[in-house]
Amino acid sequence: MTPRMHRSHRVAGALVGSAVGDALGAPFEFGPPGRFSTRFRSPARGAKTEMCGGGSLGWEPGEFTDDTQMALLVATSLVERSGLDETDVFDRFRAWAEAGPPDIGNQTRAVLGSGRPWDVAAAEHFAHSGHAAGNGSLMRTTPAAIRFSREGRQATMDAARRISALTHGDPSAGEGCAILHELMRVALDGGDPLAAIPTSLEAVLPEHRERWAAVLAPDWTPGQATESNGAVWPTLGQAVWALRHGRDFAEVLRLVIDLGGDTDTVACVAGGLAGAVYGMGGIPSRWASVVHGRVPGHGDKVWRLADLQQLAAALDGGVQQNYDPGVIPRIGPTEVLPGIWAGNLDGARYSEEDFAVISLCRLGEPFPHPLHRMAYIADNEHNADLDVMLADVLDDMAALQDEGRRLLVHCHGGASRTGLVLRGWLVREKGMSVEEATAHVAERWPHLGLWNDSFTTALERLAAKTN
Ligand SMILES: [Mg+2]
CATH class of the missing domain: 1.10.4080.10 (ADP-ribosylation/Crystallin J1)
Structure with missing residues (x-):
């Protein structure tokens, strides 16, 4: 549900x-x-x-x-x-x-x-x-x-x-x-x-x-x-x-x-x-x-x-404060799948500016990259619209890759949300099962995080729709 x-x-x-x-x-x-x-x-x-x-x-x-x-x-x-x-x-x-x-x-x-x-x-x-x-x-x-x-x-x-x-x-x-x-x-x-x-x-x-x-x-x-x-x-x-x-x-x-x-x-x-x-x-x-x-x-x-x-x-009654993620040790960018790189927040922030960057977390200061898509997926169970967001991200990635652009997918730690999108890409574009996609990414991206069960469930739904 x-x-x-x-x-x-x-x-x-x-x-x-x-x-x-x-x-x-x-x-x-x-x-x-x-x-x-x-x-x-x-x-x-x-x-x-x-x-x-x-x-x-x-x-x-x-x-x-x-x-x-x-x-x-x-x-x-x-x-x-x-x-x-x-x-x-x-x-x-x-x-x-x-x-x-x-x-x-x-x-x-x-x-x-x-x-x-x-x-x-x-x-x-x-x-x-x-x-x-x-x-x-x-x-x-x-x-x-x-x-x-x-x-x-x-x-x-x-x-x-x-x-x-x-x-x-x-x-x-x-x-x-x-x-x-x-x-x-x-x-x-x-x-x-x-x-x-x-x-x-x-x-x-x-x-x-x-x-x-x-x-x-x-x-x-x-x-x-x-x-x-x-x-x-x-x-x-x-x-x-x-x-x-x-x-x-x-x-x-x-x-x-x-x-x-x-x-x-x-x-x-x-x-x-x-x-x-x-x-x-x-x-x-x-x-x-x-x-x-x-x-x-x-x-x-x-x-x-x-x-x-x-x-x-x-x-709506919340606190208005600027988000400052601070400086974190950089991870990536690393080419994990053909034409698709992965990283964490600062790995992406300081990457070459010709990357088409897909951000899956809050950023603090804006990135300098001219081509930058931001999809805020929370790393919790509360993404009511996760299927819609995931499809939107994957559709954009396919279109940008068709134009010959290098893609860089990242979130704060480069683990869970980044892993969701990399696995989703393999499920949808390569017809892999969720297990195959997970194993494929894990072999190439040691930072993969699998703790969010709602992400894996979403991938199962995507697989059922795709394959
Ligand atoms: Mg007007």
Whole structure:
């Protein structure tokens, strides 16, 4: 039996998933429907992946946009202020807007640039423009949805409305954020967010309920949208539709980016929800490994995968501390199988930079290798999504080897997790039994560790599926 997924995997999945969606969708912003799957007919697992960068704003591959930048402003405020301090969030937003981010929504720019105080700026803008139901507040909801998820439906929905109102005076936007918070709360608890739609609609302000019920109905399709997906209703409608129809994280994102239009934002929203449902292990490592970006007006720090994971844990009440593995005696790299080297953490960190590195543990400081995939497999019995992660790693290795790259697989000690992947490779690519694969690796890699029974069980399942 596979263990129940640990909440921390869902929390990390939500925050990383939203940033991944943002970065994955950014190059396709304002393009026509179908462009993503036309360009990527099958999963792109080699050196060049679907994280392709570009678009009208020239994003780097894996670089997130204003959606995640604003989400990080909310997130850091919530953590540093130990809760919601609207003045502080608004000040952070304003410093960001003044620093000239590459992208910023029209309405957000108008409100933050108005010079008016936090508690009136958005309302005044709405009162004289009448336009405020863009998706610019919905796109940044994930951090607060994590932070308030433990406080129950009412509290998380209220927090959503208050944060939305900082830039979006139209309560329609606030109600959308409130619904998303509630769906996320249910997903982080291990429930089915789709099944929670009726109860979340009951908690929506009555005058907004009908319009939200329409776009969240099980039979609603994106073709029925009455506005572009720059508006809040179709953005959440499309994200939920994709979650309903996709079979895994990657398919949810492909479906939603293929709708075209405001692709970074719809994918950011869908990615947050899908990340909460499928967990960190459900996010393809070729996407999560490269996600990164800066937050203008808030220092030079480049946010990467490990930073997002730590921040997610802090939002959920954990401790935010930098992981420092210290210096350990190097093991490897050693060529254990043809074209596949093995090592421990520092053996890999200081290896030649043309290795395609597959990391299976936490790293501390990032490696210098340009081609680096990170799949966090814990060396314990609690990997609920181990089969999915193992298949993802092995598929990437096969694609990278087909491109002629030297592979270097490592974990902290180079023993147990590294052994899992080396043995899995032999089971899947060479058709060996688990016993044969284990003996084969043990002969060539004296560091092999066999103490984790859940790994051997996973290999038995892989063998049954393969052979
Ligand atoms: Mg954006």
